[in-house]
Amino acid sequence: MKSKGMAYLLHTFLGIFGAGRFYVGDIGMGILNLFTFGGFGFLWLVDFFLLSGRVDYRNMMFMGTRGSINNNSATSTNVNTVNVTIDPNMLKNLQDSQNKAPEVEEIKA
Numbered sequence: 001m002k003s004k005g006m007a008y009l010l011h012t013f014l015g016i017f018g019a020g021r022f023y024v025g026d027i028g029m030g031i032l033n034l035f036t037f038g039g040f041g042f043l044w045l046v047d048f049f050l051l052s053g054r055v056d057y058r059n060m061m062f063m064g065t066r067g068s069i070n071n072n073s074a075t076s077t078n079v080n081t082v083n084v085t086i087d088p089n090m091l092k093n094l095q096d097s098q099n100k101a102p103e104v105e106e107i108k109a
Helices: 003-019 019-024 025-040 040-071 086-101
Strands: none
Touching: 003 025, 003 040, 019 025, 019 040, 025 040, 025 086
């Protein structure tokens, strides 16, 4: 898991060399920042707004891969699993109510 604090600390002091991007695994953007000194300052500024989302994305991807490998862990969650429980009696009552003819009242004038 990546820390937002560490990502911003690296980005603040070494961001013109792409340290924040390398930290979150964005190697391509890290190399671009490294060779252009943070996009001549422009990418360095833009990354202040994008870095938090990149850390969140990286942590979600980490938890997703970790959850699919270790299903017995109490801390792992799989967002693709849906548990549905159908009560057989409820289903039978629903079918019976659909098959039953509706009652019609006679109106006397």
